[in-house]
Amino acid sequence: xxxxxxxxxxxxxxxxxxxxxxxxxxxxxxxxxxxxxxxxxxxxxxxxxxxxxxxxxxxxxxxxxxxxxxxxx
Numbered sequence: 001x002x003x004x005x006x007x008x009x010x011x012x013x014x015x016x017x018x019x020x021x022x023x024x025x026x027x028x029x030x031x032x033x034x035x036x037x038x039x040x041x042x043x044x045x046x047x048x049x050x051x052x053x054x055x056x057x058x059x060x061x062x063x064x065x066x067x068x069x070x071x072x073x
Contacts, residue, residue, distance in 0.1 A: 019051035
């Protein structure tokens with residue numbers, strides 16, 4: 001059975017990402033290091049970017065809601 005395809009169609013999905021809370025940078029051996037500047041080796045690690053702080057609500061019914069994305073589990 002073949003998967004359906006839509007040639008020439010672009011689907012744009014927009015959603016909010018939650019920041020990971022990562023604050024440290026690491027080298028290629030896993031050692032913590034000072035975060036590098038743009039253009040330096042190892043630049044672009046998660047700790048160098050901030051985003052939406054995570055925020056969760058315990059709904060009291062054994063589910064949790066992510067207040068940034070609206071997802072519930």
